[in-house]
Amino acid sequence: MKSKTSENDAFVTFDRVQKSYDGLSLVVKDLNLSMPRGEFLTMLGPSGSGKTTCLMMLAGFETATHGDIMLDGTSINNIPPHKRGIGMVFQNYALFPHMTVAENLAFPLEVRKIGKSEREAKVKRALEMVQMGDFGGRRPAQLSGGQQQRVALARALVFEAELVLMDEPLGALDKQLREHMQFEIKRIAENLGITVVYVTHDQTEALTMSDRVAVFNDGRIQQLAPPAELYESPQNSFVAQFIGENNTLDGLVKEISNGMALVQLDDGKMINCNPVNVTKAGERTRVSIRPERVEFSKDRMEPGAHTLTAEVLEFIYMGDMFRTRLRVAGNDNFIVKTRNAPNQVQLEPGAHVEIGWLPSDCRALDA
Amino acid sequence: MSYTNEDGAMLTADGQPLKRSLATALRRQKIRALLLISPLLIFVLITFLFPIGSMLFRSVENHIVAEILPDTVVALATWDGKSGELPDESIYAAFAGDIQRAAITKSHTRVGLRLNYEKSGSASLFKKTARQAKKWDLETDAPFKEKLIAAHKGWGEVEIWQTLKTHSSRYTAGYFLNAVDMRKTQDGPEFQPENRQILIKLFQRTLIMSLLITLACITLGYPVAWLLANLPRRQSNLLMILVLLPFWTSLLVRTSAWKVMLQQQGVINDILVALGMVEETGRLIMINNQFGTIVAMTHILLPFMILPMYSVMQTIQPTYLQAAKSLGATNWTAFWRVYFPQSVPGIGAGSILVFILSIGYYITPEIVGGNKGVFISNRIAYHIFQSMNWGLAAALGTILLAIVLILYWAYDKVVGIDNVKLGG
Numbered sequence: 001m002k003s004k005t006s007e008n009d010a011f012v013t014f015d016r017v018q019k020s021y022d023g024l025s026l027v028v029k030d031l032n033l034s035m036p037r038g039e040f041l042t043m044l045g046p047s048g049s050g051k052t053t054c055l056m057m058l059a060g061f062e063t064a065t066h067g068d069i070m071l072d073g074t075s076i077n078n079i080p081p082h083k084r085g086i087g088m089v090f091q092n093y094a095l096f097p098h099m100t101v102a103e104n105l106a107f108p109l110e111v112r113k114i115g116k117s118e119r120e121a122k123v124k125r126a127l128e129m130v131q132m133g134d135f136g137g138r139r140p141a142q143l144s145g146g147q148q149q150r151v152a153l154a155r156a157l158v159f160e161a162e163l164v165l166m167d168e169p170l171g172a173l174d175k176q177l178r179e180h181m182q183f184e185i186k187r188i189a190e191n192l193g194i195t196v197v198y199v200t201h202d203q204t205e206a207l208t209m210s211d212r213v214a215v216f217n218d219g220r221i222q223q224l225a226p227p228a229e230l231y232e233s234p235q236n237s238f239v240a241q242f243i244g245e246n247n248t249l250d251g252l253v254k255e256i257s258n259g260m261a262l263v264q265l266d267d268g269k270m271i272n273c274n275p276v277n278v279t280k281a282g283e284r285t286r287v288s289i290r291p292e293r294v295e296f297s298k299d300r301m302e303p304g305a306h307t308l309t310a311e312v313l314e315f316i317y318m319g320d321m322f323r324t325r326l327r328v329a330g331n332d333n334f335i336v337k338t339r340n341a342p343n344q345v346q347l348e349p350g351a352h353v354e355i356g357w358l359p360s361d362c363r364a365l366d367a
Numbered sequence: 368m369s370y371t372n373e374d375g376a377m378l379t380a381d382g383q384p385l386k387r388s389l390a391t392a393l394r395r396q397k398i399r400a401l402l403l404i405s406p407l408l409i410f411v412l413i414t415f416l417f418p419i420g421s422m423l424f425r426s427v428e429n430h431i432v433a434e435i436l437p438d439t440v441v442a443l444a445t446w447d448g449k450s451g452e453l454p455d456e457s458i459y460a461a462f463a464g465d466i467q468r469a470a471i472t473k474s475h476t477r478v479g480l481r482l483n484y485e486k487s488g489s490a491s492l493f494k495k496t497a498r499q500a501k502k503w504d505l506e507t508d509a510p511f512k513e514k515l516i517a518a519h520k521g522w523g524e525v526e527i528w529q530t531l532k533t534h535s536s537r538y539t540a541g542y543f544l545n546a547v548d549m550r551k552t553q554d555g556p557e558f559q560p561e562n563r564q565i566l567i568k569l570f571q572r573t574l575i576m577s578l579l580i581t582l583a584c585i586t587l588g589y590p591v592a593w594l595l596a597n598l599p600r601r602q603s604n605l606l607m608i609l610v611l612l613p614f615w616t617s618l619l620v621r622t623s624a625w626k627v628m629l630q631q632q633g634v635i636n637d638i639l640v641a642l643g644m645v646e647e648t649g650r651l652i653m654i655n656n657q658f659g660t661i662v663a664m665t666h667i668l669l670p671f672m673i674l675p676m677y678s679v680m681q682t683i684q685p686t687y688l689q690a691a692k693s694l695g696a697t698n699w700t701a702f703w704r705v706y707f708p709q710s711v712p713g714i715g716a717g718s719i720l721v722f723i724l725s726i727g728y729y730i731t732p733e734i735v736g737g738n739k740g741v742f743i744s745n746r747i748a749y750h751i752f753q754s755m756n757w758g759l760a761a762a763l764g765t766i767l768l769a770i771v772l773i774l775y776w777a778y779d780k781v782v783g784i785d786n787v788k789l790g791g
């Protein structure tokens with residue numbers, strides 16, 4: 001990441017950025033990030049983790065307390081927001097209520113002193129791009145949430161910004177519309193080749209839309225990786241917990257050898273794990289296993305793999321999936337997901353079963 | 368089962384027309400709502416609608432002459448006032464009877480006063496005549512023409528009879544004519560003599576000064592409202608207290624304070640002289656004129672401008688300005704194109720409030736306005752307390768009310784009353 005060439009290729013760079021609002025605590029702590037042109041990057045994280053703050057610093061509405069923010073190689077710390085040329089979609093859309101849709105779209109062009117005929121052509125094209133061609137004469141209040149969303153998107157794109165920021169743009173929409181708009185936004189961003197920084201709470205949204213996801217917590221990026229890597233190989237317990245469903249077992253590292261860690265769980269049982277965040281024997285660790293990677297039948301596990309005995313507590317039929325809650329090594333909330341296939345076993349509460357997994361799916365992370 | 372009848376109207380499950388059952392259901396709600404507001408309704412009726420109604424009525428009512436001099440009014444009906452000749456004996460006789468009865472019940476002063484509004488000198492004329500008339504014997508003392516003229520030579524002039532005849536009808540437009548500097552004569556309405564024309568000028572002055580006060584309030588209030596809506600909570604609370612502070616101080620105290628500030632030996636002049644900006648001999652005259660009234664009233668009415676502006680501005684989210692800037696607008700463009708238009712309803716609400724309050728304002732112009740800075744309401748008060756011409760006061764009040772309603776209507780036509788927001 002830090003090599004000379006990637007530094008030069010970067011379109012957006014956060015270089016050791018810190019932010020404090022009150023001078024007492026840091027809301028953003030040492031943020032380093034660099035994005036190539038055309039990337040769709042999502043900031044994902046719990047409430048209060050500093051996502052909006054980062055976006056606001058990039059847009060110029062907040063100043064970084066320390067560090068540099070660079071756009072296309074030049075520092076923008078001292079450039080006022082209206083000269084940055086960054087498009088922005090707000091969570092509540094912020095469409096100007098006293099202007100029609102077309103006037104809203106013409107606004108950024110007017111302030112750029114673009115002639116009337118060119119303006120009209122651009123507005124028309126932008127509205128058609130979001131399939132709102134017939135709505136130019138309406139006021140924002142006369143549009144549905146999804147339509148307002150499209151207009152807000154068109155307005156952020158109409159002046160041909162290369163970088164577009166979106167702060168939870170789909171937060172107010174219902175599930176179906178959300179999914180549809182996720183697809184639309186992705187499609188338009190790809191067609192135009194723009195660089196997008198997208199903020200969301202919703203991990204599914206982050207995983208389905210992004211080239212890379214930055215998981216925020218406590219003012220830091222916990223992991224920055226493409227969606228699959230994030231899900232498959234979380235680098236720490238926070239990411240493992242935050243992305244997707246996750247089972248955890250606490251224990252002590254006994255031995256690390258051949259890229260394999262032997263962990264003694266708190267009830268004394270031993271299991272094999274993939275050492276991700278542990279380096280030496282004697283460390284406490286939290287072991288993470290995805291619910292769909294847990295196996296019941298011996299023949300699907302690696303030869304010689306350790307297995308654990310589990311008591312079935314609850315069986316939930318979910319249509320396409322079965323969800324089984326087990327007690328494993330003192331953890332009452334161990335979830336296993338199995339596909340509803342013809343030969344799949346349906347476990348009865350009270351039954352005792354052997355469970356196991358590929359050691360590579362079982363990751364020993366920080367405690 | 369079908370839920371419509373042959374006309375296609377919707378029916379409920381038991382076959383009642385849907386509209387009727389809905390109306391029944393709503394009626395009980397309405398009655399309950401009415402009961403809840405009835406104390407207020409009664410209060411408003413007694414304290415607001417009746418007084419206004421009686422004021423409106425007083426401005427056209429003119430029963431005094433007809434009530435106290437009934438026979439005279441009947442007799443005068445046959446007399447041609449324009450002939451320039453005095454009425455004949457029968458009218459004098461009728462009047463003698465009326466004035467004697469009036470003198471006994473002491474109601475002659477009321478007629479005198481009433482006619483005095485129209486023709487000065489009438490009050491004393493009636494007083495003198497009544498004193499004499501008490502001694503007359505109506506049966507034997509005829510003819511009364513000479514007796515009356517002897518009692519007061521005024522009765523030998525045509526004018527008093529013309530005035531009596533002109534103002535004898537039970538209802539009159541006379542007060543309204545007076546209110547616009549005209550008067551009723553036997554030849555129809557005509558303008559008052561030049562030196563008595565003051566009311567139209569006063570109306571004009573009231574409107575123009577109210578307009579200036581409203582503009583001053585907008586100019587001074589807008590930034591304050593903006594700060595109130597945009598400062599951090601703690602500072603804006605403090606500022607809000609400062610804005611509301613005047614409400615907690617007596618109006619009289621505040622106005623008198625302006626007197627202390629503005630007078631020639633007052634604080635402002637002292638400071639200006641001390642700074643050498645004004646000569647000792649050339650101290651500014653800032654009070655007892657229009658300037659004083661505008662300054663003091665702007666100060667007093669400012670909260671009424673700031674509060675509605677503030678409550679509208681509070682609803683304008685800061686993201687609008689951010690959005691405008693992210694779209695490339697400078698601070699000024701963002702304000703002027705995006706923020707300001709959204710704050711107009713607040714300006715509208717504040718302006719209506721301030722303007723209407725100010726055209727009816729009384730205390731402040733009375734104290735700091737001197738002669739040049741008084742409003743029409745001060746004239747109304749004069750007619751109520753001093754000249755006792757309540758009819759004219761009522762007519763002036765009615766015209767003021769009409770002006771407010773017309774302005775309100777015009778505002779609705781031009782700006783749209785939906786554009787007035789007191790918040791929310």
Ligand SMILES: Nc1ncnc2c1ncn2[C@@H]1O[C@H](COP(=O)(O)OP(=O)(O)OP(=O)(O)O)[C@@H](O)[C@H]1O
Nearest residue numbers: 021022027045046047048049050051052053054201
């Ligand atoms: N203007 C501000 N003044 C002071 N503190 C602020 C301000 N804005 C945000 N904060 C604080 O900074 C922290 C990060 O806020 P931020 O809005 O960046 O979070 P976020 O990740 O966007 O959260 P969410 O998902 O809820 O939108 C929070 O603890 C918040 O209280």
Ligand SMILES: [Mg+2]
Nearest residue numbers: 051052053167
């Ligand atoms: Mg946020």
